[in-house]
Amino acid sequence: MLLPIVFALLLAGGAVLAAQSSINGRLGAHTGVLESAWLTFAVGAVLTFLLMFFFEPSHEATLFSVPKWQLTGALFGVVYMLAIVFAVPRVGTAAATVAVISGQLLMSLLIDHFGWLNNAERALDGSRYLAMVLLLLAIVLIYLSHRRSARPAS
Amino acid sequence: MQHALILVGVLIAGMGLSVEAGLLGPLGEQVGHLSATLSIFMVGALLLSLALLFSPKRQLGALFKQPRWLLTGGVMGPIYVIILTLATPLVGVGMTMVGILRGQVAASLAIDHFGWLGSERRQVDGYRLGALAMILAALWLM
Structure with a gap:
């Protein structure tokens, strides 16, 4: 009984990603690529901070104690978001x-x-x-x- | 020709996304998945804030003149992360990615086909169904 629910959730998660590309692309066409990408990251940061603050169980390691190269993922995320916002209205x-x-x-x-x-x-x-x-x-x-x-x- | 270049650019950006996922998975195990995700959004937001500050043509104000639903793109990232975090321990990474990718491709075809979310209508044709079939086949082969 649990499996179909999880799978439906996963499909919804994928659909949410596609909707995000579409909405951000549309927004970017109106306001500019940088503005749209900025809003996505800013809203994402605010929400994730609230979630982390109240729901994250505590861990031994923190973001400040892990090796710095492990924190470079955001660079790729930013390039991705800019590319998507630029590409969706065009293709x-x-x-x-x-x-x-x-x-x-x-x-x-x-x-x-x-x-x-x-x-x-x-x-x-x-x-x-x-x-x-x-x-x-x-x-x-x-x-x-x-x-x-x-x-x-x- | 221009479209081919855009597609190649997006392909490369997608490759970067895999690197991000490769970094994020182990990081999440160590510091917690929400903290790991926060690091992505926080660093991204800060970098883009700097870029905006010095961009020649910034129009941040235009954001607030848009219909509200157009501003919800940022809500979806955290939703995705929560679903991922809930599902991975239950069904495993492989199954999780297959489910996500299926939902993603199907929804993107539907959005274009029906012109949802204010996007331009692009009919699903044989080529697009073919592309879908190839991705599914590739997923199965991996």
Whole structure:
């Protein structure tokens, strides 16, 4: 009984991400890329702070005691948010989402293969190479779909 | 051609997102998932505040003239993190990512197809369904 609920929650979580891209892209088209990305991070920081303040169980380590390189994730998050806000009004939510997911999966294959970031090495095998090819093909298809739908309009 | 460049840029940004996730997972184990997430939003907000301060054409005021629902993008990040934190111990990382990605791709196609959330309508066609199938197949292969 628990599993279907968790899975429905996960689908909703994914849908929320797509909605966020769409809303931020729309906002960015009106106000500017930097403004939209800033609002997302600022509101996110306020909410997460409140949640952490009241609900986080205490841990031995704190953000101030871990090695500093572990705190650099935000740099990638900012670049991602700027790219999404810029791209969504221009190529659409689905194309941007497919490109992001393909990038994520390709990189996770590389991280596994080389064992970057203290992850266990998991070498690329036949099926993982095939997965990479499929991901690149997915991007090409989205691009083709876009070019076909853009042609009659222009 | 311009669209191809944009897609490549987004692809690279997606690669960065995996690096972020790779950093965030272990960090969350050590200091707590909400604290780890806070570090992302906090550092991001501070960096972007600086960038805005010195950007040649800033129009922060325009944010407050938008309809309120357009300002809710920032609420969704924390919702996503909470769902992730609740689900991962129950069903494992692999299942969690598959569920999230499915919801994400399906919702993004629906948003474009029906023009939800004020986005431009872009019909789902054979190419898009093909792309969806390839992502699902790739997920299964990994």
